[in-house]
Amino acid sequence: MGLPPTGIFGGTFNPVHVGHVRAAIEVAEALGLGAVEFVPAARPPHKCGGPLLDFALRLRLCRLAVAGIPGFSVNAMEAERPGPSYTCETLAALAGVRPGEDFCFIMGMGDLLHLGQWKEGFGLGRQAHLAVHAREGLGLAAFTAFLAANGPAMDATPTSDPAVWSLPGGRRLTFVPIARLDVSASDIRERWRQQKRIHGLVSEAVLRELKNHADALEAGWGRPESEAIPGTPSCKAT
Template sequence: MTQPVIGIFGGTFNPVHIGHVRAAIEVAEALELAGVEFVPAACPPHKNGEGLLDFALRLDLCRAAVAGLAGFSVNPLEADRPGPSYTCDTLAALAAARPGERFCFIMGMGDLLGLGCWKNGFGLGRLADLAVHSRQGQGIETFCAFLTDNGPAMGATPTPDPAVWTLPDGHILHFVAVARLDISASDIRRRWRAGNRLNGLVSESVLAKLLTHTDALQAGWDRPLSA
């Protein structure tokens, strides 16, 4: 019997939006994942903290975003971890806390392309399976070109299927084409500062929570912020 695999979807989620949820659903369906856990980063290492909503609020927004989605949940693992939220540490902590379970870390194509700048980025495939979802203008060709250059550093080996590469310790690297929703958290923050409606960009449950935390949004978002 094939071992069930749990998807791990990490990110800043500032805020979580329907593009995040839709991508997670499509990856879960394509790879037949047993479930997906959203894992908000408490202290994103590549952000300086400006324009970042409080972790507890981002956690609560994620819970609202996946409420009612069978198999989807939010893992507050980062709440009690000091220092920057490095993915390699998160995956190692999950493996230590839940021996015998198999995980698949879900990332966007932009994350894959920047993996060389992450702490132990090329070693993530030794900790879990990896699933890379496409983005506009960057599909399977970009995926394969990256692995041609960086596969040896990751221990990745091609298979007859260009969307599937093997990784050390029996892990697998997948490319998953997903429908592109042109939504970004930075654009949502820009629209909020401009006083525009966020309907259709975030779920109604997330929007309702945002509207009850306007003071927190003003403190976190009411200033220019790079994406």
């Protein structure tokens, strides 16, 4: 019997927050993953020109967020890869340097619903197991409706369990219900611009690091509203 899969949790993490960490923990426990690696995107293709902290700071925040959680780590591989950070290329690179290891790519329901817009998105199940966690009120009904329409394009076939679909190569696509935490990075950025507290939305270690890099936050997210130059529009999150 082989080792359990390693969870790969990719994302912009702008910033990483408690919702990210809690989702990863619950998926890892539900599926018996051997470890989870957060993989921040260096150049996310869907965020071009958007409000984004630099990669080095987002990487440091992720390391602070998972510090002390058994089996959790941060993979900085995207820093060394040219061009946009496409998930299919990340998984291919992992397979190239760690042959024989099983991976499980973790995503939210919102990601699954837009998978057809990702580069080779419907082919991700040929590279790794896929774990989809509930997000923003989207649960098993949305999961099964999506697969009813798109399962053939993904080479996914249903099993006796509506939350589990078979993928090529003995892999599985699994829906994981998790505790609902309506925390979003865009809301955190907006609260910061409005100079509202973000305590409880990020860990204390992440909060301290954000406070220590106020200039970087202003450069990446825009100037706080009370400090905005008169007569100029405030920068809104996307």
